[in-house]
Amino acid sequence: MTRLIALLLTTALVAPGVAPRQAAAQDVTPQASTETESPQPAFLVADDVQVTPDDKLIATGNVEALYQGRRLKAHSVTYDSKAETLSIVGPITLQDGESTMILADQAELDRDMANGLLTGARIVMETQVQLAANAIARVEGRYSQLYKAAVTSCRICETGRPPLWQIRARRVIHDQKERQLYFDDAQLRVLDFPIFYLPRLRLPDPTLERATGFLIPSLHNSSRLGSGLKVPYFIRIDDHRDLTLTPFITDKTRTLEFRYRQAFVNGDIQFKGAISDDDFGVKSTRGYLFAEGEFELKRDFKLSFDIEYASDDTYLLGYGYTWKDRLESEVAIERARRDEYMRGAITVFDSLRFNESNSTLPTLAGNAEYERRLHPARLGGEIRLGAALHGHRRTSDLRTDGGDMDLWADGRDMTRLTASADWIRNWTLPSGVLARFQTGIAVDSFRIAQSGGLSASSATEVTPSTSLRLRWPLLKTTRGGATHVIEPVAQLSWVGGSNPDIPNDESTMIEFDEGNLFAMSRYTAPDRRERGLNAAYGVRWTRYDPEGWESTLAIGQVVRDEIELEYSGLNGFTTASGLQDNFSDLLVAGQLKLNNGLTVTGRSLFDDGFTATKAEARASWQNDLTNIGATYIWLRKDPRENRAGDISEWSLDGSYRFARHWTGSAQWRYDVASDSKVYAGVGLTYTNECVEIALKASRRYTTSTILRPSTDISLTVGLRGFTAKADDQSYVRNCKN
Template sequence: MTGLQQPLRQGRAPRGAAVLARAASLLLVLVLAVMPARATAQSTPEFATLIADRLFIDGATRLVAEGNVEALFGTTRLQARRVIYDRATGALSVEGPMVLNDGRDVIMLADAAELSDGMRRGLIRSARVVFDEQLQIAAATVERLDERFTEMTAVVASSCEICATRPTPLWEIRARRVVHDDEARQVYFENAQFRLFGLPVLYVPRLRVPDPRLERATGFLSPRFTVNTGHGIGLRTPYFIVLSQSRDLTLTPFVSNRGTRALELRYRQAFATGLLELGGTVARDPIRPGETRGMGYATGDFALGRNTRLSFNLIQPSDRSFLEDYGRDQPRLTSDITLERITRDTRQRLQLLQFRSLRLGDVNARLPNQVGQAVLEHRRDVPGLGGVAGLRLETEFLRRRLMLPGSEAMPGVNADRPRQMGRVSLDLDWRRDAVLPGGVLGAVGLHLGLDHFRLSDTGGAFGAQVSRVTPNVMAELRWPLLRSDSDGVRHVIEPVAQVIWGRDRMAGVPVEAGRMPEFDEGNLFSLNRFPGAEIREAGLRANLGATWTRHDPEGWTSTLTLGRIWRQRDLGQFSAATPLSGGSSNWLLAGSLDMMDGLSLSNRSHFTSDFKLERTAFELDWATETYSISTSYMRILANPFEERAATASEWSFEGTRQLSEYWTGRVGWRYDIAQSRAARALVGFNYQNECLRVEMGLERQFASATTPAARTSFGLNLDILGIGGNPSRARRMCSDL
């Protein structure tokens, strides 16, 4: 039995439904289009329009139409050489060649048809159906037994192009006899046979499948083959079970020649206000002999009304390597439950999170595994004074099982971190922008940050309670300059000067989320560059920079940003290895280039005062009709405070190339330049014509922080196109036509 797996409640035909289900059953349903759904009281065909070269009455009861006959039955159009209707017997005879188009991208061609009993019974000879210009189905005879059952004989179906020089399609389905039950919407096959390149590969003596109108049905989905170091040769065979219109269950057994026995489960349910999905895997394998391994997950998203949403994403594996062993490589896992409400000027969020690291060097007992957070944000215009005022109230609680001693301490920042920390923060800010004489844009702003910390099990590194007040005053000037050349090129240069005053005094607090501050063109002109509120940027400082943008009429654009931060006094808030440390930060140089032909370049680099490169990130993407390239390079210095023990330097590459009309090759790698070793490599090929898609790839994952041993895997996927929700690609014309 073949299953059709659909998105719950609505959606198109499923990708990967089995071949036999869709092929022959399409024809059976289309046959009904030959017969109008209703007949008159005298069993007269309801021709909306009947056109012919000759139309005459033969005797008392026979109506004859000859020569280029065209009849319309609502949305169904029938074309034939000759049509004879006998009112006395209710018989309708159609002499071909006949063409039937039901108005839904379905075309039937046949030699002749004999219909009777008010169109409830009939026989169609040598029928051929083309569904959506993709699937072709042929049958020697199609007989309508009654209003419920239709029988077909000698059925052949395929979505492959068939030409005089290529009479054998890549794949086809043959069946001796097929019966369609219109009431139950089921199709029954006898002696069904699936062939590849003309050779039989699968034989099923009796088979029951749903007809195409039944969007959801229980049955098998397309299998997947894998070959890898851990499992050997493996096979996944999903089985889809319809529980109701809004619920389904998928069971996927996974077996391999090395002894892996696993079962994957996925349960989905649709509600009027959201979706729920539960799943997991239970396995015993040779990777960890004698152990029962597994994982479970739950996801959901619900609209609760009044602009409020509840969502959750929970995942829990049995061990560090399980997800990678079963094709889900994730170095860190984040589970969350979030309740959020967003209106025009207000945002409210309540969130519970759990973190778990799968990296070999991380000790989960020392990570803040449990985090709770509540946030209220509100903004509004200020009457009289002008500008926009904002309020942010945030509470956060985190807990770890063990206290984590720090590896590096800085003035005002204690690197030790306690087992538990609770924080309440209130941010009040106001900003007003104005246009000054000469086109200069000016802005002033005020900010006040209030924080209160409650700490437990600190080991003497912190007090039990810490409070902090952080005021800031900001003034900013921007002067956008525009120039247009005679050739249509436009240049926009915008120098920016921003001065911020903040208190120099800092309170010693633990640092959690703020240990890895970024410095880029997005936060160059910001009050605070720390990602978390445990630590706030302080002191008198100036953010200076300029941006140049060039717009070319030929369709390409380039941008360049240069900036730096100067401080009146170095407060030691940033560790020495970061580009933000010292009395003045590193120089930030960032640029991008976007071309009409699909080429895009971007680079962000940090230079010291003597122009020594410390950090850089480069990315190139280029996509055309025949190939695509994506490559990147990054280099970051070691920083113990950010828990980076060694300098990181890596080059990655992904590329595809269309080798011919049907073949596409792909190659990729990730190379660790700092350690002079490969981290990942892959090579693969895809084949796709109008009716078949084959994907194969070989991947080598070298030993890393998350993988103690190297792994090699080979994947092979085969999809039949033109049926089961897999649309076929455009057909080429037969060269011999």
Template sequence: MRWLLLLLLLLPGLARAQGAASLVADTVTVTPDNRLVAEGNVEAFYDGTRLSATQVAYDEATDRLTIIGPIFIETPEGDIFTAKRADLDPQLENGILRGARLVLDRQLQLAANRIDRVGGRYTQLYRTSATACRVCGGREPLWELRAERVVLDEVEDQLWFENTQLRIGGLPVAWLPVVRLPGPGVERATGLLVPSIRQTDRLGTGIRLPYFVVLSPSRDLTLTPYLSPQTRTLEILYRQAYLRGDLSVEGAITQDTIRDNSIRSYVFADASFAYPGNWRLEGQLRSVSDEAYLVDYDYSDRDRLDSFLEISRIRENDRLSFGLTVVESLRAGDRNAELPSILPGASYSRVLRYPGLPGRLTVGASADAAIRESNEPSVGRDTGRLSGRIAWQVNRVVGPGLVTEAAVGLRADAYLVENDPAFDGTITRTLPYARAELRWPLQRTGATGVVQIVEPVVALAWSDLRGGPVPNEDSQVVELDEANLLSFSRFPGEDARETGWRAAGALRYQLTAPSGFAMRGTLGRLVREEADPRFSDGTGLEGTTSDWLLSWGLDLPSGLTLNGRGLFDDGFDFSRSEARLGWDSDRIDIAATYVQLDAAPDEGRPDPVAEWTLDAAYRVNQVWTVSGEARYDLSADEPQSGELGLEYRNECVTVGLSVSRRFTSSTTLEPETDYGLSVAFNGFSVDAPAGPIRRTCRN
């Protein structure tokens, strides 16, 4: 028969503690010298800590516990002690464990001849072997640290190793006098992060050694030296969290042989802050020393850098904003001095509602400018625009569920144009307009829960632009898609506006099933009274009748998704098409995209474009993952880029291998092959993957 005793009632030492303790054993006896002895399947519980052993003896005179093993102790934090014999105080905070093993966060195991518990905070281990690898029989683990002494600070969750050897497969490969490492449960700790090796055609073989520095609970800094025979680079990442927002700054400074040992650098910064009164400050800085630097070092594939600062306030019925944007192009052939690179702007809009007036009245004003650095006539043109607008809009549901919308409005613009003789210095224009839309959503729900929605939509618009011609700075790239098919204008900006009568019609369909199956589609077209020459060939908007727009999507319960969009004429010749395949499952992740565009010289695309991209990952089993990326130019019939990655991960190590190739070349870029290798010892790494895979031991 097993006994259940409350040590709080029997032991004065425990009675003074804050928590109560309990003991379960097959037999419990009290000796004549006031020693309590529990034997046989002993289990003790105190303040969230569980202890099991063969025998536990408590000596009231010395206030000590003598424990005979095999001993198993589990703390509330999930740490596990095992030992053959122990001498501890009743709170299990001070004492000695012999022939002991400590397992931290069920990841890192430390085996020692002796473990001392001191002050309930420090655990000292002597002649210690530490590893996160599963140890099978007498075989050596894949890696281990052997130290004369290890001190675990449970408050700071830090490990200190003294006189330490790093062994790989049992062979010593490095010696360090003192090593400090974070415990497995630490989220942020100063120290070395996972290093990586990179080899490229132009930079040779180099190593990255990231070092993470905790500056405060809200600030940290990561410094990463990147060294190879051809480069000396220091990468920097600074992050700070404020009560009202966040700031991050990343960058690098380089001296390499690619640019004859000249200094190269880049800085990317992002900030976002919220203030009382619904005010918000957002900023972004993008700067680079030369066009090829970001690609040479695989920092980014951006070919246009936008830096901005904006102050805005958004309330229920109004919005106010002030901003400045600076644009820098990295594209071959672009001359930044001749592009509108400085773009200041301010805008205000307000919604007004009056009793007795249906719908809402919207008024607004804005000021914008496009400034070039060049002072040459025509190519150095600067423009400024001051605009005011007023619009009235009303929505109603009438008859058998018809959803109607009507709007009328007036916009007035005043332009100031400098350094371009093709335009008057001051230009004014007005744009009265009207728009109406009619939708009739029809829904059917089947007996199995399948919901189908069919919605025919018709939109009619009219506008008349009065005034002189103005430069088109913000509407040079035109798209026709399901988002703007029914809009007032297909031009994305304010400088160019559609005029005359035009009408759009569309049919939308959607099906949703309880199983997770779903499909959707939109088919529509635009017609206008007169052709607009500003819509060039290849846009699908040329002539009085646009191409047909078809967009569709399909979701399967298996995780497979298909989405597509296309523009085609009456002969089913596609001018633009796009399709995307996605599949997310337990073992496979795929994202494949196909894009085809006809030539459009007015948009800077003199030749047709067709390409496909692929991004995939396949988990072969619990430890092996294969991934790949590819981009192929179908028009040129040649690859643009490709990457293949292989990752091995188990409970104690993560190894990543990658090889990538950039095939394209330009005046600033050359084809290049990039090899990468990274090795992380799990158990110490702050960002180690969760849920380590445990290998099995085989005879």
């Protein structure tokens, strides 16, 4: 009741004195208007409020004052209405907006709490960065000047120990409008030991996400590139554009890395790359450029581009930017609607592999496709109409075979036009059997240039097709609550016509898996189709456990007419595809997902002797402390797929948080077939509320005629609170008694 009476009394006494000053302030402020904005009264709550004969208001006991978004808490407040000043006795807490809090012992402030002096004060921003000073001068509600200040984002405990790091300065100015911190005579101290001195220093405060200045530096040592320091410099051009420049200079290379970003109303772009001057390659000046962008256009169209360029074959791998050995640049425009899809793209390929020549590869390709779905009421089902135009070009002028494995002219160029129409309808038969019937026709027209007489210069093929698929999903729930779903599937299909006498340029790599087990053709493009009568069958079993884990197992196989064995020849399926015989290899795939974050996935093809021809497995474990993944790949040798020998490789990547502040990471690749290491890397990171230190070491074992193995070591130290947000409170240290 006492606090309520004090509130009513204070509002009556203080608010009238505030209103004229507020109105006057608005008169001199260009953005404000006294006719449209009414002055906001001040509110004060306290255990006891007294008004003295000399027009002073004295509030004591749990005092709280609110004015213009500022909230003040103190032991006592004395307001002099004549001088319009506040004398405050602490402990004082001044909340200025949502992100800044000021703590002090005593204060002398003006009526608006925008100007004045606070002693024994601290500023806490975003609950991360703390600024402590003997005194803080408030100026115009915008600037806070701190004298003999110390700044840190580390947790400070009452143990007498200094923080892990701090910046000491003779004076610090905090500009709340520009959200910047300016330091005079600044020292960076680690455990109170001076590291270096700067006469002037500027840092963004934690509320500012983008500001021009230096970013986290990192120290790098490479057996190939030498030792040097990377110091990124971020340039904020405006609210929608920025540029980051990162010089890297050693005794072996002079490199400038860059990244440019720009956001538009309807999209965004990003360019990143590097320019180097070294003696490793044939050219003294080398570099790379990766660019990407995406834009939303009118009528639901989307424009995208992705550009990848490297000056030579070894630059990207030698500098550790990427492991990619085939670059792909593309410009595309597409639109996807419920019953319509269209896309057009131009793609340029650039192979960095030492055993591939870009002149005899189809490095320039163009694609255009259109698909439309119709739903006829009388006929039922769905009609799909499609059209596709594809063309690719080689820069070589060879009209003969250059001795590679395809036995076609190495300079050939090809254009293909495909039109198709299909009718699809589904039924539910007795006992819950689901039936799917599809029939259609496709027309493929080809034009081949520079074939050298090794194939027809043009060809047209009409392909009718039909198929019937039956699925019978069965469900059972056991007494323990587990749910089992078993779904046997069988399909019978027929595809007419015959493959024309043209080179196989598009369907060179065939993947046989669950995605195309029940397709009418497993080829990746219409330049080849599975013809004749064929069948596919399989079964899928899934178990859902009430405790949250599930398991899946799928088995399938394809059976074709004996006449179609010609597909195992030069123009058809490769020996490693698993589809080269009338009975395909047996496809087995499974997955196990546990509720503790462990997932195991595997897929394999087995021949008649139950020997694996292709296999892959992936195991991953993800939770709050662990993120580990391991992969194994096995591929049988196949010269037609550019594999002179078997491929058997293990790879491991992951991290484990083995202590509150410590996280370890590792990456490893091992070639089992050649019994050689490919890559190995380890890392150790220390993170708390105010610092993140990352130490990484890696070794690349790959080699070529102009590229040798290299070892790289990097050290990165980041001050959290300024350059990185400390949102994860699990890293924050506790103060022990």
